[in-house]
Amino acid sequence: MPHESQPQHPDALDAEAVRTWSSLALAALGRAREDIDAINVYPVADADTGTNLYLTAESADRGLAEAFPEVTDGTGRTSLAEAVRAWAHGALVGARGNSGTILAQLLRGVADVLGDERAERAGPAGPAERGQQAGQGPGGLLARALTRAAEEAYAAVAHPVEGTMLTVAGAAARAGEAAGAAAGTAAEVARAAYDGARAALAETPGQLAALGRAGVVDAGGCGLVVVFGALWQALSGQEAAAEPVRGRAVPVPQSPDPCAQEEDGPAYEVIYLLEASEGAVAELRERLDGLGDSLVVVGGDGLWNVHVHVDDPGAAVEAGVVAGRPYRIRITHFGDERRRARGERAQRAVVAVVPGEGLAGLCGEAGATTVLVRPGEPPAVAELLDAVRRAHAREVVLLPGGAELRAVAAAAAEQARAEGVRVAVIPTRSAVQGLAALAVHDPEGSFDEDVVAMTAAAGATRYGELAVAERQSFTSAGICQAGDVLGLIDGDVAVIGSGLAETAEAVLDRMLGSGGELVTLVLGPDVPDVVAERLEAYVQQGHLAVDTVTYRGGRYSAPLLVGVE
Template identity: 85%
Template sequence: MAHEPGPHTLDAEAVRTWSSLALAALGRAREDIDAINVYPVADADTGTNLYLTAESADRALTEAFAAPPAHVTDGTAGTPSLSEAVRAYAHGALIGARGNSGTILAQLLRGVADVLGAEPAGRDAGPLLASALSKAAEEAYEAVAHPVEGTMLTVAGAAARAAAAAGAAAGAAAATAADVARAAYEGARAALAETPGQLAALGRAGVVDAGGCGLVAVLGALWQALSGQEPEAEPARGRAVPGPRDDRPCAEELGGPAYEVVYLLEAGEEAVGELRATLDGLGDSLVVVGGDSLWNVHVHVDDPGAAVEAGVVAGRPYRIRITHFGDERRLARAPRVQRAVVAVVQGEGLAGLCGEAGATAVLARPGEPPAVPVLLDAIRRAHAREVVLLPGAADLRAAAAAAAEQARADGVRVAVIPTRSAVQGLAALAVHDPDGSFDEDVVAMTAAAGATRYGELAVAERQSFTSAGICQAGDVLGLIDGDVAVIGAGLPETAEAVLARMLGSGGELVTLVLGPEVPDALAARLEAYVQHGHLAVDTVTYRGGRYSAPLLIGVE
């Protein structure tokens, strides 16, 4: 629900209006900001990342207004306090932060919440807001491993200095919150215009910083919420800010890590400090934001498994997202592609395979299937007019259908192919034709997935009844098409028994996906087994990575 702009005092309603206006402003500017995204990776998604982060923050704030506030003890509805509202707003941004820019925005909002959430008695609103914006910039700089000037951080710092000056220069009459918000907005606009001269990648492209452009929109919304005055339309569109160009390639544009890894992490501050040092040695664009045992971790690396493993050492990582930038990431400029594939998989190795095939991977953990908002976010991040969604598990079909329905409301054409295993997803990706018609592509991918029988080996955790009889804890279970078909004592023997049954009805290609602790010798043994009994059948082997099953088998 949209809320009418102010003027407002600095209260919970002002935060709600700010959130609504900021989301609308980022929605209008999203594609323009995506188009000028050249740093740190030219992958044309900064506007989208900021919008999705603001959307998550707005959703959390809406829930805070719908729930009985903490200060109301009889359970009746009521308006939350400023502290409750601003903390909900910051928390929503933290759990939904996307990309470099969204993660920094989340930390900026946390800094604001750290000051406004304290609600010091008798404090004038203008100086209070100035302190909040200063704290926000300070925390954002601290969250980034290697701050670079000419970026969103520079814009945030300039806004904070302008706000502090306005808050201290009011004389006998204290500055209003609207006065401070306007000064921050104007300071941010001036700093944004200077970014092409501060960062070589921007100067070479002739654009302002994309993240800074989004922050200006957010600060403009804050001023509008507090004053009732609508900011002028921002002129930063495409190459709107000309600057001297250097034909030599920038260092930032030469190579770089291949993957973006993002996850939420439950861990203590000491463990997070060690995690920062580990991740800093693995890649770049490291941003770790949060506090109070909940953190959002963002890093660009070549080894996504190591980045996730570092999170496991530090605490409990979840909502893990691994995105492959692709060979053309430095050339990406179009805000939308025609068609994309989104695949849900368990294991960063499988996520890497999907990325190499051009798909956006959603990394799931055993027992923690991604919810509808996570799938919807992945569809949106794919940045396509048409999306093929591969849920990869039978229990995800309902969530996939719900996410697809919501995405269709945004104007995206979505088809869900009911894959029940990662190997069916790999078979579908193998025939994916992004240049063909959407309907023909979906039909071909559906047929390939449906023609792939899938098997899985797992270890029984306790005694139980199965379709193949009673198993004991520690037994190896061989599942075919979701049902237990074989109960064995060892992995190799059980795998061979499963393969014998699956190949009994024929096949042309066997796909083996090995879990993290399965030795290469097992793959060699199974390949020899297939070759010995089925000379016309080819075998391919992949590593699934952490969280993948001990063994997945696909027979096409």
């Protein structure tokens, strides 16, 4: 249940105020999300800015509630520092899109100041104290927090552009600073920031050509005005404006299609969480900046949220692998997003569960929405359902990629069907079967025929895998010792060997014994290229009519996956 706004002391800046701000911001973004989506034209007209801001705020609110449940029921005495850090962390791990990523960094900036334990001692000041020293007390503290937030948001964006939510954040910070310098209360600083944000939002069409052509204000800035309105309401108990400012500052021709945009930018949006050092992230920024645009990297203390628009999603993910440990990888094709911006659904889409970043990039390039799975961490129903929704299609083909994921995929499909999406689950038992199915996918044909063809292609692909035994064990091929290389065919151990290449050759012999036209090799992160070259030559020598293709699976993939079609 949303937390109801209660009148606050005008200078109260505590955990209860953070709780109230979070709840009010979430509720207000929920009311405004469709309107904000409708005016989203920059940097990509994908009609999802309001939704991304809402989902980011929802994750932030959930992080606050889960970390400190006493904050949500009003019975505890959680510190301001604990509350605001939990709130900012929730936003970081759940940030969506360009706008949500920037919002997460704004909240981190607020947390950097309010999360200082010394902030706890800046309690409500009386009239005498407020008049003694301008800029001190909760009002001055909030002003400094808003300034830090704007500074960190600008720093997180590789190439800041004026006329965006960064401009709105900067204007709010300057207005808050002025109020804080005049010994304003926290509520007065919040009101000044809100008014400054609204005024700056009204000016954005004159600062950014794409907004001027469409006759709209910046969507991200519009959402930020909502957040500042919630801050003022939380501290004052007064209702903010029902809707953010949406008028134009200068006369501009009204486009019949406010989401019209040149479709010559990068084709994919890539987002992931990354565990890495600051030094590694600095190098990552440089590398990603050369791959695409709309680069935003937010976070700190070893955890980062990376957002970029690129034409080569695999390269963007591999850059994260070089920097550290990427996870929760999301790759979205803008073709689907632009259709959604025009109020359209794609007729059909594919959702593929894959065990490595390289495979995620490969499937993403083929147009699939991907879900990355790591060893021992199978995706939940909610994660697969989210991927189906992101695909934004009337019909979805779901490739679970493993027998153990069939139940989860079936449950996600059932929920999606209840939402009006036609979903078919193809029982792929390996990523290579998913690649085979994706290769014959025909989005222009009938749904039933497409599903039959993809199912047949997956079923006609024998799959093998090489793994390293962790301990002595009984297998269908005999007793293995720790460190032995196990060659699995169709899920059963068929070969026990001591070397990767030798065992792979034995597996290939058995798999090709019953014929085949194409061998697919997917190499794990630690397998050298020389092994792939050896296996390709081995297949060519023994089976002249068989072609071989090789891919890099990336981190989390098995040492070697083999498919024979």
